[in-house]
Amino acid sequence: MKNQIKSFFILFCIALSFPTQAQKFVFGYSLGKANYQMGDMKSLLENDVKNIVRVVNDNFDTDFQYKNTENFPGGLFHDAYFGLQFSFHEIGLQYNYFTTGGRNHLADYSGEMRRDIVFSGNALGLYYKAHFLSVPIAKDFCLSAYAGVSTGPIFNEGNSDYFFDLYNPQQSQWGGEFEKIDESYKWNSVNWYLQPNIGLQFWFKNTVSLNINAGYLFDSPGKIRTADENTIDIIYISDYYRPLTVISSSPGKEYNLGANWSGLRLSVGIGFAFPVIKSK
Amino acid sequence: MNKKLIHWLWIVLLLVFCTSCEYELEETNFVEIKKPQDINYKIQIKAPTNGNGEYIIKYFFIKFDFELPNDVNDIIFRLYRENEDYNFNTFYTNKTSPYLSFSWWVDPGKYTLKCDIPSSRTNTGSLADMAGYEYYGKTFEWKIVIQQNPIPSLNLRYDRLSDTTFKLSWDKPDTAYGEVDRYEVYDYWHSGKLGTTQETSYVVTLSQWNSTYFVVRAYFKESFLSPLESEVYISNY
Numbered sequence: 399m400k401n402q403i404k405s406f407f408i409l410f411c412i413a414l415s416f417p418t419q420a421q422k423f424v425f426g427y428s429l430g431k432a433n434y435q436m437g438d439m440k441s442l443l444e445n446d447v448k449n450i451v452r453v454v455n456d457n458f459d460t461d462f463q464y465k466n467t468e469n470f471p472g473g474l475f476h477d478a479y480f481g482l483q484f485s486f487h488e489i490g491l492q493y494n495y496f497t498t499g500g501r502n503h504l505a506d507y508s509g510e511m512r513r514d515i516v517f518s519g520n521a522l523g524l525y526y527k528a529h530f531l532s533v534p535i536a537k538d539f540c541l542s543a544y545a546g547v548s549t550g551p552i553f554n555e556g557n558s559d560y561f562f563d564l565y566n567p568q569q570s571q572w573g574g575e576f577e578k579i580d581e582s583y584k585w586n587s588v589n590w591y592l593q594p595n596i597g598l599q600f601w602f603k604n605t606v607s608l609n610i611n612a613g614y615l616f617d618s619p620g621k622i623r624t625a626d627e628n629t630i631d632i633i634y635i636s637d638y639y640r641p642l643t644v645i646s647s648s649p650g651k652e653y654n655l656g657a658n659w660s661g662l663r664l665s666v667g668i669g670f671a672f673p674v675i676k677s678k
Numbered sequence: 679m680n681k682k683l684i685h686w687l688w689i690v691l692l693l694v695f696c697t698s699c700e701y702e703l704e705e706t707n708f709v710e711i712k713k714p715q716d717i718n719y720k721i722q723i724k725a726p727t728n729g730n731g732e733y734i735i736k737y738f739f740i741k742f743d744f745e746l747p748n749d750v751n752d753i754i755f756r757l758y759r760e761n762e763d764y765n766f767n768t769f770y771t772n773k774t775s776p777y778l779s780f781s782w783w784v785d786p787g788k789y790t791l792k793c794d795i796p797s798s799r800t801n802t803g804s805l806a807d808m809a810g811y812e813y814y815g816k817t818f819e820w821k822i823v824i825q826q827n828p829i830p831s832l833n834l835r836y837d838r839l840s841d842t843t844f845k846l847s848w849d850k851p852d853t854a855y856g857e858v859d860r861y862e863v864y865d866y867w868h869s870g871k872l873g874t875t876q877e878t879s880y881v882v883t884l885s886q887w888n889s890t891y892f893v894v895r896a897y898f899k900e901s902f903l904s905p906l907e908s909e910v911y912i913s914n915y
Contacts, residue, residue, distance in 0.1 A: 460803050467705035497701040506711045508806035516701050567811035576811050 422671045424488060425480040428609055430665025433472030434498050435617070438655040439515055440469055443500045446513050464504040464511065473498055477611075477665055479525060482674075486529055492548050494521035496659050509564035516557050517657045521591060523550020540601040549592045554657045556585035556622060587622040587657060591615050599669065607669040615663055619656025714800035714807075719816045720745035721753075721793055725854070732788065732821040736854045737829065739779035740791070740822070741900065746773055747814070750795055760788040777902050786826045793818040830855050832908035834894050839881065844912055847879040848894050851906055856898035866891035866909065882912075889913035 443466055454462040475497075481490015499516035527546035535541050560581045567576035595613025724741040725733045733740075744753075751772045756765035757780075769778040795815045799807055806812035832848040839845055851858060863872045863880045867890040872882060882892055889912065896906040 454808060458803070458808050460808070462808075463707065463709045465707055467707050468703055473701065497699070499701040499703050501703045501705060503705070503707045504805065505706060505708045506804050507713055508711075508802075508804040508812060509809075511805055514703050516703065518700050562805075564806045564809065564811055567806055567809075568813060568815075569811075569817070576809075 421484045422482075422673045423480075424483050424490070424669060424671045426478070426607070426609060426667055426669030428477040428611060428665040428667025430475050430477060430611070430663055430667075431472065432475040432496060432615075432659075432663050433661035434470055434496065435658040435660040436470035436498065436500075436517075437658055438619070439500060439517065439657060442655065443469065443502050443513065443515065447502050462504075464502060466500070467503045468499060468501040470498045470500045470517075472661065475663065475665070477667065481525065481527075483529075483671065488525075488527040488529065488544070488546075490525055492521075492523050492525040492550070494523075494552075495519070496521070496552075508566070509562070511562045512559070514557070514559040514561070517554060517585075518556075519552045519554045519589070519657065519659050521550060521552040521659075523548045523591065523593075525549075527597075538603045540604065542599045542601060543597070544599070545594075545596045547592065547594045550590075552589040552591050552617065552659060554585075554587045554589060554620075554622070556587075556657060558583045558585060583624055585622040585624060585653075587620040589620050589657065589659065590618045591659065593663065595663065601671075605671055607671070609665075609667045609669050611663070611665045611667075613663045615660055617658050617660040619658045621652050622655050622657065623652050711802055711804050714802050714812065714814070717747050717814050718745060719747075719750075719795055721795075721818050723791075723820055723822070725822075728823065730821070732823050735822050735824045736827045736852070738781060738784075738826060739777055739902070742776040742778075744773055744776050746795070750798075750814075754794050756792045756794070757784070758790040758792065760790070765792070775902065777900065779902065780824075784824060784826070786824055789822050789824060791820045791822050830906065832894055832896060832906055834892070834908035834910045836892070836910055836912055841914070842884045843881060844884070844892075845879055845881050846892055846894060846910070848896075848908060850878050851896055851898075856900050856903045859897045859899045862895045862897065864893040864895070866893045884912060884914055 447464055447466055450464050451462045454460065454464075476495040477492065478494075479490055479492045481488050496519040497517065499514065501515075502513040504511050525546055525548035527544040529542050529544045531541075531543040533541050560579060562579040564576050564578075569575060593613050593615040595611055597609060597611035599607040599609050601607045720743070722743040723733045724743060725735055727733050746753075753771050753773065755769040755771070755778050757767040757769070758765050767780070767784070769780070771778055794817050798814050800812050800814060801807065802812065804812060830849075830851040832851070834846060834848045836844045836846050846863065848861075858876075861875050861878070861880070863875065863882065864870060865872055865882070865885065868885050868887055872892075873880065880894070884890065891909045891911050893907060893909045898905070
């Protein structure tokens with residue numbers, strides 16, 4: 399990971415030399431639809447449901463209805479870029495924001511139990527585009543096509559919440575008072591991504607463009623680490639002291655789990671181009 | 679730098695900032711479950727109260743009125759001295775014996791009496807039910823003042839009506855002690871049981887032996903109370 403970050407900054411420094419040759423600054427914003435693999439997180443929630451349902455059903459001869467309600471769906475992502483274009487080539491910095499989440503949930507008249515995981519990824523990378531086609535289609539309008547690739551780190555922030563509350567609990571049969579559980583754990587990790595993409599740009603007066611982009615993000619997830627001081631290992635929800643779920647959250651602990659943002663990316667947006675001002 | 683360029687750059691950054699919101703979880707899974715039926719529990723101490731709401735326990739026992747569901751039989755009482763958190767005595771009883779009795783080791787004074795009705799799961803299958811915080815059962819608590827008064831005496835006495843006829847009379851026991859079911863009168867030395875009465879007097883005659891002990895026993899409706907007994911010696915000598 400350290401070598402990758404070093405390579406990234408070397409490329410960035412090389413790119414800083416390009417302004418002397420560039421024809422114009424370009425920047426823009428796109429909004430798109432993405433899907434995310436998130437395999438480890440999906441397994442985490444799936445195992446959470448399986449373990450709890452098994453323990454409760456075995457002890458109470460019932461059909462416990464704790465289930466997954468949201469499973470890290472794809473969603474909107476944001477893409478902003480700032481670069482330099484010189485004839486055929488364009489290079490610059492790109493920022494992407496992804497977010498998704500999952501939930502296991504059960505509620506009834508007496509209370510609520512849920513496990514939420516939400517992840518956000520801030521991707522900051524270098525991009526390169528090769529504008530291989532530029533065709534005037536009307537006065538002041540021009541269509542251009544490009545193929546490109548972007549790469550860089552994704553800085554992930556995750557939040558895992560455990561919540562269990564009873565609305566009107568009686569005192570426990572063994573004399574204990576009910577204590578609400580509302581534990582939250584922050585996770586951090588750093589991924590590395592590579593995204594090839596192709597796109598079309600409809601230019602107006604070579605200044606404003608409407609962009610359509612399609613690509614696929616390949617993500618190499620880093621291991622998540624806990625950021626908080628919590629040390630609860632097992633949560634009990636009754637005085638029977640039967641553990642219904644097990645979590646471990648020592649500070650700085652590393653898990654063999656990652657937030658994998660791999661998936662399709664489709665976006666539309668606007669772009670702007672301004673000529674480079676040459677100093678006299 | 680071109681002012682237009684900076685202007686549009688800020689707009690783009692603002693767009694990114696405003697629209698980059700973290701994913702919001704909204705889906706829920708609410709399960710309809712029938713709530714448990716209300717069950718009435720009633721345990722009432724049968725004793726008067728003072729101005730502080732404390733029950734006055736005159737003797738060595740406490741009587742109760744019970745209204746409990748069919749599946750509840752065993753009842754546990756715990757006695758706490760005033761201002762203490764640990765119970766220094768525990769009593770076990772059941773629905774068919776609505777009383778608890780204590781003896782000399784319970785000094786006169788103020789106490790707290792607590793009662794736990796053993797609980798059973800509501801079996802609704804709700805989260806509270808499976809977590810152990812929803813059950814049929816209840817805890818009662820009373821402040822009591824134990825007086826440990828002596829057991830009442832019948833104070834049996836007689837009046838001569840003629841040479842061989844006497845009227846026995848006695849005191850009705852304190853109703854706080856018990857409700858009399860009947861009095862039985864005995865000629866202790868000779869004839870045995872002479873009769874039964876609901877009144878507090880009885881006419882007896884001396885037998886040919888000219889002396890005897892007459893005994894009156896008071897039997898109570900509360901089955902846990904032993905009969906009170908009093909005797910008087912009458913002689914024609």
